[in-house]
Amino acid sequence: FHALSAAERALIQLDGDTGRSGSGGVARRLAGRARTELEFRNIDEIIDELSEHLEGIESMTSEISTAIAERFFRHHNEGTWIADRERLLTTTGGS
Helix, strand or coil: CHHHHHHHHHHHHHHCCCCCCCCCCHHHHHHHHHHHHHHCCCHHHHHHCHHHHHHHHHHHHHHHHHHHHHHHCCCCCHHHHHHHHHHHHHHHCCC
8 A cells, every 4th residue: 555655646746747637647547547446445344355456456557557557658669779779880990
C-alpha cells in the first residue's frame, strides 16, 4: 500500500496535478486503482486469499511499469540506433 501511494504521488508530480479526477496518465490511474483496491479490502480477506492478491499486485505493478516506460522513455528501434551510430562515425571519422 505504501509503495503504491508513493508511486502515485511521484506520478502526480511528473504528470502535473490538474486537479481533475481521472486526468492523470495511464500509470497514475493504474497505481490509484491498485492502491484503492488494497486500501479498502478487508485484511482477513487479503490473508485468506494471499496468493491470489499477491499475483494481482504483481500483475498490476507490471502494467504500471509498462505504462511508465511507454509514457516517459523513448523507444527506438535498435537497428535505427546502429544506423545512426554508423552514420555518425562515418561523418566524424571515428572508428
